[in-house]
Amino acid sequence: MSHDNPLLADDALPAFSQIRPEQVEPAIETILADYRAGIAALTAPGAPRDFATVMLTQERLEQRLARAWAPVSHLHSVADNEALRKVYGPAEEALTDHAIELGQNRDLYAAVQALADAADFATLPRPERALVHHALRDFKLSGVALEEPARSRYREIGVELSKLSTEFSNAVLDASEAWHEHITDERDLTGVPESGLAVLRQYAEDQDLDGYLVTLKQPSVQAVLTYADNRGLRERVYWAYQTRASDQGPNAGKFDNSARIEKIMALRHEAAQLLGFPTAAEESLATKMAGSPAEVLEFLHDLAKRAKPVAQRELATLREFAHTELKLDNLESWDVGYASEKLRQQQYALDEEQLKPYFPLPAVIEGLFGLTTQLYGIALAARDGVDVWHPDVRYYDVRDAAGRVFAGAYVDLYARNGKRGGAWMDVCRARFDDGANRQLPVAFLTCNFAPPTEGKPALLTHDDVLTLFHEFGHGLHHLLTEIALPSIGGIDGVEWDAVELPSQFMENFGWNRQALDLFAKHYQTGEKLPDELFQRMLAARHFHAGLFLVRQLEFALFDFLLHLEYDPAQGARTLAVLEQVRKQVAVLHPPAWQRFPHGFSHIFAGGYAAGYYSYLWAELLSADAFSAFEEHAGKNGSVIDRSTGERFRREFLAVGASRPALESFVAFRGRKPQPEALLRSHGLA
Ligand SMILES: [Zn+2]
Known part of the structure; x- marks a missing residue:
């Protein structure tokens, strides 16, 4: 019975403890069948061509799918097991096929186009028009708007390109694995710190070798090129690494891209x-x-x-x-x-170990939440009793100044087995309101920090602090959205070179004395981060x-x-x-x-x-946005300013992709982006 399947339930939050791998396939099958039927109905001859029928229906169908898939894909990332992996792959494939099918649906494209062509289109609210424009743009980029034979040729190229990109990365991978150097005399690795040696020992052990194995995996290349006194070894590693999958180097021509x-x-x-x-x-x-x-x-x-x-x-x-x-x-x-x-x-x-005692995780979290309260007037409060996937996970209600809950976040911070490495923010629920049903935004915030040890809280490196602030910045972009159309709300649909603005923006506070003073205190003595140490941090940053x-x-x-x-x-x-x-x-x-x-x-x-330029582009935007806060501090002494925060929230975070990012930036900053702040943040002003 479908109502026994928690993935088909419409609850505000997923029932993580109830989700079983065997429920994934039937849930996805049911949802996709309903999805197809829903699209067929809205594209049927004679169906109304109004915003609610054409666009809200699509958003509603997509949200039903997301409500089932978000927890499954999240569990696959943070609480993986063999049974889940087995059902995950095929389900993901079904979703990809479904998305391609939608993108190639000419009737659906025609229905959206009819909406845009209608006489009253200009009278629709801006977010609604933006949603239609985004959909049309994506249809065009998928090639569905082309006539034959161009349409078939375009599809053919897509298939060929995806094959070539897989071959490309496989060649890089194969070339990386084809080279290594076995070292038995530790003197050949003089200069490499113990953490690097441990990695090289592990590589040797994995191959049933004694001593050390220098490979072309990132940590090995990094350790040798940064620390090994042995110049010949550095040269050989550089030579092998910088010629991977090419016509040069130790495996010239073998994996040539x-x-x-x-x-x-x-x-x-x-x-x-x-x-x-x-x-x-x-x-x-x-x-x-x-x-x-x-x-x-x-x-x-x-x-x-x-x-x-x-x-x-x-x-x-x-x-x-x-x-x-x-x-x-x-x-x-x-x-x-x-x-x-x-x-x-x-x-x-500057040694990371010197800094870590000043960044105990509970205090950093508290400081981060305090900072958001001061900037945006919102409060995060832990709620007990929420169904989660691991006892370490905490759920937070996000309340506005009036105490009203308007969003939520799962925070899962420690590394453990079965959890993918790295740090990321993902969407659990998107803000959605179709007039009949309201859905509040909920985020997944995931990190992989070293867990607390006996009698000691988890101590973060300064890099960890920046990572946490970065992902929390993505989280705020999602949670503070006021756009109730998920495809253009929060981070969704935002221009690719602007989507890192809110995240990199938050990192700036991790380099700011006033913000650091909210949380950087020695976990044993309570002493603030000494200024001498802070100055050295800044110098080392540049x-x-x-x-x-x-x-x-x-x-x-x-x-x-x-x-x-x-x-x-x-x-x-x-x-x-x-x-x-x-x-x-x-x-x-x-x-x-x-x-x-x-x-x-x-x-x-x-x-x-x-699009590689996007890294620097987004960094310029975030530095320039942060400089508005610095300018305020110049006048009034505090970088943590509520009125500037409110303006950033209203003009940038709240609007998602309902208008172009440049327009949002100008609305916040009063002018177009300028590079001075970026140069300053790199110490190049
Ligand atoms: Zn990011």
């Missing part, structure tokens, strides 16, 4: 042109805040102009240091990370900021120009474009055999194609 890059670029260009865009770069910008390629390039070049001289100075200092202190006369690519770390230690001697920025700019420009300047007559010209970019922005020039693009999965196998 060169031909795949050519094919991917050609197909992306063809697909973009089928949709009516001049290049894949313009297609990418259709879902982003940046208005044109010129705007992206101007943004990147402007940053480069300011960051490059700083990077050059930093490099000169590093060379001098390497020469006099480390006796390294030619600073090679495999020396840079190593020499930087030595210089950093000499200048700041260490090699110029070098960091020019490297990010190199990646971003390479990615963007590769897509923008693609010419079918000449092919991708991957290495030529990279060389051209390096001439403009880089201060370090790697050896000619380096093949960084061949392992650049972000853009060839991930979602960052012609």
Whole structure:
């Protein structure tokens, strides 16, 4: 009986303890069948073409699916087991097929288009019009608006591209696994700290070897290139790592991604042109805040102009240091990370262990909640008795100034078995109101901090604190939304290069003295974070900021120009474009055999194609938004200001994707974004 299946219940919160793997398939099957029937009814000849019928019905059907799927996919991430994994894969596939089917539904597209074409469309409220525009844009980007034979060709390209991107990342993976170096004499690893050695010992143990195994996995590469005194080893690791899946290096030609890059670029260009865009770069910008390629390039070049001289100075200092202190006369690519770390230690001697006693988790949480109360007038209060998936999980009601509950959040902070690593915010329930039913927003906030130990609270590193603030920022974007149409509420539908604004914005408080004073107190003595330590934290934050920025700019420009300047007559010209970019922005020039693009999965196998610039773009937005609070502090002494907070909430957090992010930003800031605050936050002002 369907009503025995908790995944089909319409309760405000999922009944986690009642969910069984065997309920997943029947629930999804029932919901998808009803979903199809619902779409068929709304697209049937003679069905009304009004907002409620066409759009609210879709939102309602989607929410029913989300109510079942959100807890299942969450459990898969945080409380996984074999039985769940077995049903999860097929169910996920069914959902993907269903989403593709919807995106290709020409009748549905026609129904939405009819709504937009109707005489009274302009009289609809703005969020409703935005929802229609978003839907039409997505239909167009899915190729459904094309006529034959273009439509079939577009679909074919989609299939081919998804195959190529899988092959690309598999080649990177295979190349990474194909190389390792077995080390039995610990002296060959002098300089690598115990935590790094433990990782290398584990790799050896996994292969039934004694001693250490240096591999191309991230922690191993990191440990060797940053710490190993053995220059030859550093060079071999760099050589193997920076030539993965290419025509160079120890496995030259074996996993080579060169031909795949050519094919991917050609197909992306063809697909973009089928949709009516001049290049894949313009297609990418259709879902982003940046208005044109010129705007992206101007943004990147402007940053480069300011960051490059700083990077050059930093490099000169590093060379001098390497020469006099480390006796390294030619600073090679495999020396840079190593020499930087030595210089950093000499200048700041900042140790995470020194800071951790000032960041006991319960106090950090309390401080974070206190900060949000001061900024937005909201309060989070733990509620007992909520059905959760693990005893460590806490549920919080979010109340407005009048004490009314308007949202909720599950907070799950400690690492444990069966829980995926990393930190993230996910949607449990979206704000929705169709006139008949009201659903309040609920978030999942997940981290993987080291749990408390005997007699000691969990102590966070400063990075952990920033991570928590970051994810909580995403959470606030979701929880504080006032848009009751889930597809454009909270984080949903927000331009891709602006969606990290609220999260990175919150990180700024983790670097601010006034905010830190809310929670950074020694867990034993209650002493505030000493100013001397805080100043060293700030200085270390800006260490090699110029070098960091020019490297990010190199990646971003390479990615963007590769897509923008693609010419079918000449092919991708991957290495030529990279060389051209390096001439403009880089201060370090790697050896000619380096093949960084061949392992650049972000853009060839991930979602960052012609979008890598978004990292810096969002950082500029968040720094500039935060500077409004700093300006207030300049006048009135406090960065934690309610009126600025209310304005940020009203103009940015509350509106979701109901209007363009640029408009929201300008409404909050009173002007367009400017780079000064970003440069200041990197110590480059
Ligand atoms: Zn984020």
